[in-house]
Amino acid sequence: MEKLSGQLVFELTCPICKDTTKQALKKSAKVLEQYQREIRMVAYDLLLYHLADSHSENNEN
Numbered sequence: 858m859e860k861l862s863g864q865l866v867f868e869l870t871c872p873i874c875k876d877t878t879k880q881a882l883k884k885s886a887k888v889l890e891q892y893q894r895e896i897r898m899v900a901y902d903l904l905l906y907h908l909a910d911s912h913s914e915n916n917e918n
């Protein structure tokens with residue numbers, strides 16, 4: 858995670874295609890420090906969405 862102008866930005870790297878997805882978080886960094894579980898959930902959702910979108914069984918290459 859990196860801080861950009863007070864915002865937290867996720868940077869996830871897909872284990873399959875090594876593609877990197879960036880997602881800005883709407884909450885402030887200070888608030889997010891208290892919600893580590895929610896942060897992981899957001900990251901998990903992002904990865905699941907990417908897997909479904911790019912690596913579903915019907916959409917492989």
Ligand SMILES: [Zn+2]
Pocket residue numbers: 871872873874875876907908911912
């Ligand atoms: Zn991928």
